[in-house]
Amino acid sequence: MSHVDFRLQPRVDIEGRLPERALGRALARWVLGHGGSEALAALAARAAVAELRGDTALPPLPADEAAALRAEPLVGDGRVRTPFVLDAEGRFYLWRNHLHEGEVAAALAARLADATPLGMDEAELAALFPGGDPATDGAQRQAVRAVGGRRLVVLTGGPGTGKTTTVLRMLLRLLRDGIAARDGIAVAAPTGKAAQRLVQSLREEGERLRDVLPAAWAEHLDALPTAHALTVHRLLGWSPSRNRYSRDAENPVDAGVVVIDEASMLDLHQLRALLAALRPGATLVLVGDADQLDPVGAGSVLMDLVAVLEARESPALVRLRHSFRAVAPLVALNEAVRGGDPDALQAALAGSEGLARSFAVEDAGALARRLRHWSDALAADGPPAPLPAGDEAGAVAATALGGLAARQLLCALRDGPFGAEAANEAIECRLRQAWGVPADLAWYPGRVVMVTRNDYGARLFNGDVGLCLRDADGRLRVWFAAAGGEGVRALPPAALPAHAPAFAITIHKAQGSEYGHVAVLLPPDPEHRILSRQLLYTGLSRAKRSVELWAPASSTLAALVRRMARAGGLAARLAALAIHSPDANRDPHDPA
Numbered sequence: 001m002s003h004v005d006f007r008l009q010p011r012v013d014i015e016g017r018l019p020e021r022a023l024g025r026a027l028a029r030w031v032l033g034h035g036g037s038e039a040l041a042a043l044a045a046r047a048a049v050a051e052l053r054g055d056t057a058l059p060p061l062p063a064d065e066a067a068a069l070r071a072e073p074l075v076g077d078g079r080v081r082t083p084f085v086l087d088a089e090g091r092f093y094l095w096r097n098h099l100h101e102g103e104v105a106a107a108l109a110a111r112l113a114d115a116t117p118l119g120m121d122e123a124e125l126a127a128l129f130p131g132g133d134p135a136t137d138g139a140q141r142q143a144v145r146a147v148g149g150r151r152l153v154v155l156t157g158g159p160g161t162g163k164t165t166t167v168l169r170m171l172l173r174l175l176r177d178g179i180a181a182r183d184g185i186a187v188a189a190p191t192g193k194a195a196q197r198l199v200q201s202l203r204e205e206g207e208r209l210r211d212v213l214p215a216a217w218a219e220h221l222d223a224l225p226t227a228h229a230l231t232v233h234r235l236l237g238w239s240p241s242r243n244r245y246s247r248d249a250e251n252p253v254d255a256g257v258v259v260i261d262e263a264s265m266l267d268l269h270q271l272r273a274l275l276a277a278l279r280p281g282a283t284l285v286l287v288g289d290a291d292q293l294d295p296v297g298a299g300s301v302l303m304d305l306v307a308v309l310e311a312r313e314s315p316a317l318v319r320l321r322h323s324f325r326a327v328a329p330l331v332a333l334n335e336a337v338r339g340g341d342p343d344a345l346q347a348a349l350a351g352s353e354g355l356a357r358s359f360a361v362e363d364a365g366a367l368a369r370r371l372r373h374w375s376d377a378l379a380a381d382g383p384p385a386p387l388p389a390g391d392e393a394g395a396v397a398a399t400a401l402g403g404l405a406a407r408q409l410l411c412a413l414r415d416g417p418f419g420a421e422a423a424n425e426a427i428e429c430r431l432r433q434a435w436g437v438p439a440d441l442a443w444y445p446g447r448v449v450m451v452t453r454n455d456y457g458a459r460l461f462n463g464d465v466g467l468c469l470r471d472a473d474g475r476l477r478v479w480f481a482a483a484g485g486e487g488v489r490a491l492p493p494a495a496l497p498a499h500a501p502a503f504a505i506t507i508h509k510a511q512g513s514e515y516g517h518v519a520v521l522l523p524p525d526p527e528h529r530i531l532s533r534q535l536l537y538t539g540l541s542r543a544k545r546s547v548e549l550w551a552p553a554s555s556t557l558a559a560l561v562r563r564m565a566r567a568g569g570l571a572a573r574l575a576a577l578a579i580h581s582p583d584a585n586r587d588p589h590d591p592a
């Protein structure tokens with residue numbers, strides 16, 4: 001059923017209707033109480049609601065509307081503090097977003113301008129890629145060259161393109177140059193899970209390289225930051241009681257090289273805090289997939305930065321395109337979605353030899369049928385057997401936990417009949433039937449859950465996945481991968497922090513994870529606001545070997561054509577500032 005007509009005309013309401021929200025109404029009342037006009041009150045309410053959706057400003061207003069607003073005392077041009085700002089292009093801001101955007105743009109531009117590219121001996125570079133082939137790892141090598149002498153480098157690429165592999169070599173190069181060794185390295189990611197994955201990958205790849213690199217690199221391999229997985233919050237010294245970061249310009253992060261992985265999850269406010277807390281001379285490496293979903297908070301900083309650097313062909317940006325992990329048909333599929341090309345998507349599905357399939361799930365009945373198939377495949381091997389006694393239990397549990405990554409259902413929505421919650425209910429119901437689990441028993445061997453809130457005491461974090469297994473003595477316990485990827489540990493079900501079943505999870509929650517086989521469920525209403533190209537790309541690109549798309553053609557097309565672009569002025573400000581940046585100078589080694 002892979003042949004679907006994606007050329008149907010979409011009826012996507014891109015703007016949507018702004019819901020009235022209490023926050024917006026409160027702000028509007030405040031404006032009216034402080035001498036603002038009704039027009040300003042309405043705009044303020046819209047800006048507050050838009051911020052909740054991720055916009056840092058309202059899109060430029062028509063000239064006549066903007067002119068009238070400029071006369072209001074509550075509105076300024078950003079030079080002195082006023083509650084609202086209207087910039088030269090007519091974008092309307094809440095003060096703090098204008099301030100943060102300006103600071104982020106200025107700090108990024110300063111870092112880009114402060115570049116004295118350092119060359120690298122080509123033989124030494126080649127040594128870092130033993131047995132490599134410049135046809136596939138050319139961009140990775142370029143990233144290693146580019147990091148020398150720069151204060152900001154952005155490394156972007158899809159899943160499996162070798163971002164972490166490349167970061168490791170960039171760090172080795174900086175260690176060899178003496179920069180990282182002298183000033184220290186900090187690596188972090190926005191979520192605990194992503195931070196753990198990063199440190200684990202660096203450790204594993206570092207160990208692999210130890211056997212193949214010349215002995216002279218051994219001391220640099222020893223110096224790689226593989227001990228601690230830090231979230232960006234922790235890196236910046238977040239104090240919940242004081243509601244602020246302890247790291248800032250006066251008390252900067254103690255490192256000369258700072259790597260942030262999964263940087264697409266960074267919001268404007270976090271990036272501002274990060275930039276303010278770096279030593280001026282430190283090298284910042286932002287790593288992520290700029291085509292993935294925007295962060296939960298406001299702004300789309302990685303996407304904006306990549307767009308500006310790409311347009312300027314800046315050597316501070318390196319885009320990795322070759323996927324070393326996914327099978328070729330999936331690479332074609334992901335590229336088609338990334339490019340928003342319906343014909344290419346259709347061709348990729350048709351040419352995938354069954355590795356990528358589309359099912360027109362357009363109503364509750366069709367979804368129930370797919371969920372039955374899906375659940376039956378999960379149930380087929382029976383419930384997991386009780387663990388052996390003694391030390392062997394951990395190893396068996398680790399294998400079972402690892403097996404969870406074999407297949408995963410990803411839903412665009414959490415709530416409603418097409419959401420992850422309903423899908424979990426249906427799957428659990430079917431598994432209980434198949435495995436003979438009474439309906440009133442919440443826990444049973446084979447139950448999969450995901451932690452939904454950080455619990456530092458239990459050392460469990462939002463997004464950690466647990467598997468319920470029966471011990472040799474008959475007790476049920478939930479097993480998790482231990483922090484740092486070292487081994488596994490188990491907790492009684494009653495000791496778990498907030499959690500939810502995880503047979504189906506949202507695409508948002510799956511960011512940064514990969515699975516062998518993936519099914520992506522979209523809502524059948526093509527006008528649903530959640531549908532976007534980034535969402536579809538993020539969902540489909542979680543698959544390593546094969547993928548199913550559960551959606552009618554109209555929803556798929558709606559997602560494909562709708563590239564989410566958050567309103568804000570960061571890209572424009574960066575573009576304006578970057579014009580004066582000497583960054584346009586190219587590396588002596590840059591092939592372009």
Ligand SMILES: Nc1ncnc2c1ncn2[C@@H]1O[C@H](COP(=O)(O)OP(=O)(O)OP(=O)(O)O)[C@@H](O)[C@H]1O
Binds near residue numbers: 157159160161163
């Ligand atoms: N130059 C290379 N030559 C051979 N294999 C490579 C190369 N670069 C990366 N790989 C392999 O590709 C796989 C993915 O690499 P890596 O984890 O670094 O990618 P990534 O972009 O960080 O992935 P993720 O999607 O997890 O963020 C790994 O198995 C890695 O060993």
